[in-house]
Structures are given as structure tokens and as C-alpha cells.
Amino acid sequence: MTYRQRLPLFIILDSCIVLTAIFVSGILVNASIYVLTSPIIISSVTILLSHHLFSLKLKLYKKVWEYASVGELIIIFKVVSYSILSAAIVQQVLVQETFLRMLAVTWTLHMLLIGGSRFMWRLYRDSVMNKNDNKNRTLIVGAGSAGTMVARQLSKDNDSHLLPVAFIDDNIRKHQLDILGIPVIGGVGKIASAVQELNIENIIIAIPSLSKKELNTIFLECAKTKAKTKILPLLEDLVTGKVSVSQFRDVQVEDLLGRDPVDMDIESISESITGNVVLVTGAGGSIGSEVARQISMFRPKQLILLGHGENSIYSIELELGETYEGSSIEFFTEIADIQDAKKMAAIMADYQPDVVYHAAAHKHVPLMERNPEEAVKNNIIGTLNVAKAADWHHVKTFVMVSTDKAVNPTSVMGASKRLSEMIVQGMDRTSETKFVAVRFGNVLGSRGSVIPLFKKQIEKGGPITVTHPDMVRYFMTIPEASRLVIQAGALAQGGEVFVLDMGDPVKIVDLAKNLIKLSGNDINEIGIEFTGIRPGEKLFEELLQENEVHDQQVYPKIYIGKTAALYLEEIDDIISTYSKLDRDILRKRIVQLANQQTAYPTPAMSVSI
Known part of the structure; x- marks a missing residue:
């Protein structure tokens, strides 16, 4: 009415x-x-x-x-x-x-x-x-303002299929009290017993301020039950009105394994991006495309999206064009191979970028193990081509995306990225351009990563294949990895290898179990099969070698490594001879060079913020 x-x-x-x-x-x-x-x-x-x-x-x-x-x-x-x-x-x-x-x-x-x-x-x-006969009995975790809001909304919404019957909250002062006529029955440790005693069918986690670690703890308790677990929408979506409080979402693996976000230094980033010309290589990839999205928020004058795959570049161009339609940003696309030195030089000459984010690379460990020459061509030679072109055309800052697999590498992929870091650091010593590298762990949900693979295996009914029960990895989300890359560009003094404090590593088998639970399946029904470690893989990854580590953070959650000796002549020799070498010999040479023991005589670099 x-x-x-x-x-x-x-x-x-x-x-x-x-x-x-x-x-x-x-x-x-x-x-x-x-x-x-x-x-x-x-x-x-x-x-x-x-x-x-x-x-x-x-x-x-x-x-x-x-x-x-x-x-x-x-x-x-x-x-x-x-x-x-x-x-x-x-x-x-x-x-x-x-x-x-x-x-x-x-x-x-x-x-x-x-x-x-x-x-x-x-x-x-x-x-x-509001008849409750056909509603699912629901347990709300969190008896604060958000949980109360959820309970009130569900109680009044005749169209909702959820009926709140109890609260869970760790605040003992609320225990045995009623909120909106709904009892607060205990802390997180009582979730499993409450589900059984009260015939709970749904659990809603309604604590927007939860850290990733706290959410993981709560979810593990919820996972002990057969109740469906959902979470309140993102606070920013509630505030902006994109969703209502009753539009709950499933708990995602990113919620459990992602780190608490690192805030960016907006002022320093704006100085390096706003109104400038920015070029992103590998702009169609998981990291490159997200870097492009985040850069666009700072309103560069021009953003050049460079990639080898036309479909992925077309997709990110279309997305950004629609998102920033009517803005002052000019978007340009270049379909090019970073192995083409002349094309890289021509693109730099045409656009004269102020900042280059180099995200183009081969990243699959088993594939590069079988094709070491491609790792040399793309990761090493490609990086050298883009770096030289940036130097020749006086780019202000060059940021290379690296990986934790570059530390004590056992794989061709990791070794090629370590040698690429050496190239970037070597260029910094002779160039007016500030060259830096950014090193981080595995990215949740990126193409070719373990999570999409596990999801496909679950959809097929299992089993999930895990290489080893003790294998652990560091994880971060695509947006945070991209923010780190952008922040590094703003902090760059030249020659640094920036490293994010990745928090605690995660066991891959635990990740597989969580994904099975999140999909609503039983671990025993899906099953987990151990296949053995693949060539080039390690049980654990490191972000810095022992003698690289600086204890002092240069920015919250960001460290830099000490300057290492650079084997530029040896890298040149690999570049000039790789096509003549047997794959086994080439593989061995790359890994040996990347692991060569060195002294670290150069004093620690510092960054002024």
C-alpha cells in the first residue's frame, strides 16, 4: 500500500x-x-x-x-x-x-x-x-550490532526461510541473556553442541570486524557440524547499498586463507600514478589485470595494457572501458610478445610511460620444468627486453612481479625468476630508472593455481589430488598481491626486492579439506589422494633466504631483502647458449646459477616513507 x-x-x-x-x-x-x-x-x-x-x-x-x-x-x-x-x-x-x-x-x-x-x-x-513452520532453524554467531540487525531482519521478513533461534558470542557478559527474545547460549566452542541440541540447519556468521584468523577458527567449529554456514555480506557492500543485510553469502576460501589486508599509502601512490602514463605487461593475466584495475582507481593519464593473448587483453580493456566510461583515463592495448625486443622498444618510444609494472611471465612449475628453454625466453630474456626498453626511454620506475619460488629455487620457474630479479637489480645500478622487484607467495584463485583445480575435482565427485600431506604454501588474494605491487612502485628507491609478510603458511591438505566442506560435501565422500611431489617442487616455500632478511619493516607488513651479488655475465652466457643446450643441462645450469652461494657485502637499503 x-x-x-x-x-x-x-x-x-x-x-x-x-x-x-x-x-x-x-x-x-x-x-x-x-x-x-x-x-x-x-x-x-x-x-x-x-x-x-x-x-x-x-x-x-x-x-x-x-x-x-x-x-x-x-x-x-x-x-x-x-x-x-x-x-x-x-x-x-x-x-x-x-x-x-x-x-x-x-x-x-x-x-x-x-x-x-x-x-x-x-x-x-x-x-x-510470519509463520515459522517451514523456516530453517538458524544459529547466529555474533550477538553484537550486526548480529542483532540480522536477527531483527530475519524475524520480520516473512519471505525469509531462516528463523533465528539462538546467538553464539564469546562475550561472557551476554551469556544466558536474551536479545530480541533470542537467547545467547554461549561462546564459539559451543557451536557444535548447539547445532545438535537445537536442530540447527543454518549458521550465519555476523561479525564484520572478524580477522581472517578469527573467522578461520569459527569456521572450523562450524565445519564440525552438518549445518550450512554463511557469512554476512562485505561491510562496504552493506554501506553502499549494493546488498541488504539478509543477502548472506557463502564462506569463501579467500575468507579463510587470505591475509588481513595491508592498507596502502594513498598519497605516495597517487603521486606516482595520478596524471601519469602507466604500462602493464601481462595485463590479461590474473595479477596484471588486477594491477590494471587498481591503477585505474588512481586516475592515470594513460594506461597501456600489454599482453600476448588477445582474448584476455580484450576482456580487461572492455571491463575498464565500461567501468571508467566518461573519465579522463585513456586506455590503450598492445598485443605483443615481451620476447620481441624491437617491439618492446617501439612501444616504450610511442607511449613514453612514467611507470612500468612487469607482470608478464611463465609461472607453471611443472610446465617450465619440461620446457626450460621457454622459461629462459619468456622470464629471463623477456624481462631483459622490457627492462632495457624502459631504461632507454627514461621510465621513472620499473616494478617486476616475482615469486617466493625464487628463494633457494629447486625449479626452473623459480630459478628463472631469481635470475630475472638479478637482471632488474643489475639494471638499477647503471640506469636512471628505479628498478625494483616484488616477491610474494601463491595467489588465491589465479589461473592455473590449486584452488580452481580443486574445485573442478570436487565438481566431478573427487578425489582431490594433493602432492604431499606435509606440503605448505603461503597464500594471498589477487587484490592484495596487486596492491603490494603498486605500493612497491611508490616506495621504490631502486634495487630493492620487496617482500610481503605473508603470515603463517597453510597446509595444502587443509586447504583441500576446507574446500570440500565449503562445497557442502563430506571429506570421506570426495576423498583426498596423495600423488607425490612433482619435479621442481618443494615441501615449503621461503620468501627470503636466511642471509637476505631485514627485520625492520619499510612499510606495514612489507620488508626488503639485502642486495645480493649479481651474476650478470653468467646470465648473459645462458641467454647466448640456451638454444644449443640439452634440456637437462640447461635445467641444471639455470638452477645452479640461481642457487650459487654469495656474500652479501652491500649495506641494507632503506626506504623513506
Whole structure:
């Protein structure tokens, strides 16, 4: 029913209530005075008109009464009180007498009848219209403001299939208390027993301020049950109105394994990007495309998207063009191979970029192990081509995306990235361009990563294949990896290898178990099969060698490694001879060179923020 349709009904209803209150109060106080005399008629008309006037002024008729609470009760109190006060003033002015007892009783009846009429509708809706017979019994984790909001919304929403029956909260001061008539039955440790005792079918985690570690702890308790676990939408989506509080989402593996985000230094990033020309290589890949998205938020003058695959470059160009339609950003695309030195030089000459983010690379460990010459061509020679072109055309900052597999590498891929880091650091020593590298661990959900593989295996009914029960990896989300790359460009002094504090490593077998649970399947039904470590893989990854580590952070959660000896001549020799070498010999040479023991005589570099 619209407001225009509601208004006449409320005016008629309230008129009847006001007149009834006046009539009954007259009888209760003194029946003899309740003859229809002029003073009584004037008082009745005054109260009636005042009630409607103040109701319109205070927007009483616009309230949705199925959501009525203390705020609406206060408005009713004001409307009734102002109406009676107006009648008292009119009586004193026109009649020179105030019927205080009658007005007091009228006020009481007025309040009871107006308030009662409103709240009876809410009671009727909650008890009759909102039938709970077919609703799923739901446990809400978090009895704070967000959890209370969720419980209120679900209780009032007749279309919702969820019925909140209990709260879980670690705040012991709330235990054994009721919130909105729903009991707080205990802390997180009681989730499993509560699900069983209360026949819970759904669990909603309603604590927006949870850290990743805390969420993981709660989810592990929820995973002990067969109840479906969901989480409140992202706080930013709630605030911006993209979703409502009742639009819960499934818990994602990124929620459990991603790190708590590192805030960016917006001012320094803006100085290096806003209004400048930026080039991203590998812009169609997982990291490169996200780097492009995040850079666009800082409004560069031009953003050049360079990649080898036309479909992926077309997709990111289309996405950014639609997102920033009408903005001042100019987007350009270049389909090019970083192994083509002339093309790299020509692109740098055409656009004259201020900043280059080099994300193009081969990254698959087993594939590069079988094709070491391709790792040399793309990761080493390709990086050298882009770096030289940046140097020749006076790019201000060059940021290379590296990997934790470059530390003590056992694989061709990791070794090629370590040699690429050496090239970048070597270029920094002779160039006016600031060359830096950014090293981080595995990226959740990137193409070719373990999570998409596990999801496909679960969809097929299993089993999930894990190489070794003790294998561990560091994980971060694609957006955070991209933010780190951009932040490194803003912090760069030249020659650094920036490293993110990745937190605690995650066992791959635990990741597989979590994915099975999140998909709603049983671990025993899907199964986990151990296939053995593949060539080039390690049980664990490192972010810095022992003698590379600086304890001091240069930015929250960001470290830099010490400068290492660079084997540039040896790298040149590999580049000039790789095509003539047997694959086994080439593989061995690359890994040996990347692992060559060196002294670290150069003092630690520092970064001013």
C-alpha cells in the first residue's frame, strides 16, 4: 500500500481513536460535564486537529509499523503530548478554565489507543503472518550490532526461510541473556553442541570486524557440524547499498586463507600514478589485470595494457572501458610478445610511460620444468627486453612481479625468476630508472593455481589430488598481491626486492579439506589422494633466504631483502647458449646459477616513507 493510500486510512482511524479517548475520559472523570457544550467541542476539535497536524509534522503516518521500535514510540509520545498541551492552552485562552483531570485521562487513553493500534499490527504480523513452520532453524554467531540487525531482519521478513533461534558470542557478559527474545547460549566452542541440541540447519556468521584468523577458527567449529554456514555480506557492500543485510553469502576460501589486508599509502601512490602514463605487461593475466584495475582507481593519464593473448587483453580493456566510461583515463592495448625486443622498444618510444609494472611471465612449475628453454625466453630474456626498453626511454620506475619460488629455487620457474630479479637489480645500478622487484607467495584463485583445480575435482565427485600431506604454501588474494605491487612502485628507491609478510603458511591438505566442506560435501565422500611431489617442487616455500632478511619493516607488513651479488655475465652466457643446450643441462645450469652461494657485502637499503 502506498503512502497516499495509507494516509486517509490513518487519518480516519486516528480520528476515531482521539474522539473515543476524549469521550471515555469525560465519562470516567465526570459524566456531568460531558454535555456537548461549546468549551468541550472546542477542546475536542483542538485535540483532533492538533493530533493530525503533529502527526504530519513528525511523520508519524510515514512509519512502517512492522518495524516499529522505541523510536516510533517516542514519536507517538510527542504527538499525543503536544495535542493535549494545545488543548490545555486553547481551554485557558477561550474558556479561562483548564480541565486538567480530563486532559490527563485523555492523554493516557490517547497514548494507549494510538500506540496499541500500531503495535497490534506488528504483533499480528510477527505471530500470524510470519509463520515459522517451514523456516530453517538458524544459529547466529555474533550477538553484537550486526548480529542483532540480522536477527531483527530475519524475524520480520516473512519471505525469509531462516528463523533465528539462538546467538553464539564469546562475550561472557551476554551469556544466558536474551536479545530480541533470542537467547545467547554461549561462546564459539559451543557451536557444535548447539547445532545438535537445537536442530540447527543454518549458521550465519555476523561479525564484520572478524580477522581472517578469527573467522578461520569459527569456521572450523562450524565445519564440525552438518549445518550450512554463511557469512554476512562485505561491510562496504552493506554501506553502499549494493546488498541488504539478509543477502548472506557463502564462506569463501579467500575468507579463510587470505591475509588481513595491508592498507596502502594513498598519497605516495597517487603521486606516482595520478596524471601519469602507466604500462602493464601481462595485463590479461590474473595479477596484471588486477594491477590494471587498481591503477585505474588512481586516475592515470594513460594506461597501456600489454599482453600476448588477445582474448584476455580484450576482456580487461572492455571491463575498464565500461567501468571508467566518461573519465579522463585513456586506455590503450598492445598485443605483443615481451620476447620481441624491437617491439618492446617501439612501444616504450610511442607511449613514453612514467611507470612500468612487469607482470608478464611463465609461472607453471611443472610446465617450465619440461620446457626450460621457454622459461629462459619468456622470464629471463623477456624481462631483459622490457627492462632495457624502459631504461632507454627514461621510465621513472620499473616494478617486476616475482615469486617466493625464487628463494633457494629447486625449479626452473623459480630459478628463472631469481635470475630475472638479478637482471632488474643489475639494471638499477647503471640506469636512471628505479628498478625494483616484488616477491610474494601463491595467489588465491589465479589461473592455473590449486584452488580452481580443486574445485573442478570436487565438481566431478573427487578425489582431490594433493602432492604431499606435509606440503605448505603461503597464500594471498589477487587484490592484495596487486596492491603490494603498486605500493612497491611508490616506495621504490631502486634495487630493492620487496617482500610481503605473508603470515603463517597453510597446509595444502587443509586447504583441500576446507574446500570440500565449503562445497557442502563430506571429506570421506570426495576423498583426498596423495600423488607425490612433482619435479621442481618443494615441501615449503621461503620468501627470503636466511642471509637476505631485514627485520625492520619499510612499510606495514612489507620488508626488503639485502642486495645480493649479481651474476650478470653468467646470465648473459645462458641467454647466448640456451638454444644449443640439452634440456637437462640447461635445467641444471639455470638452477645452479640461481642457487650459487654469495656474500652479501652491500649495506641494507632503506626506504623513506
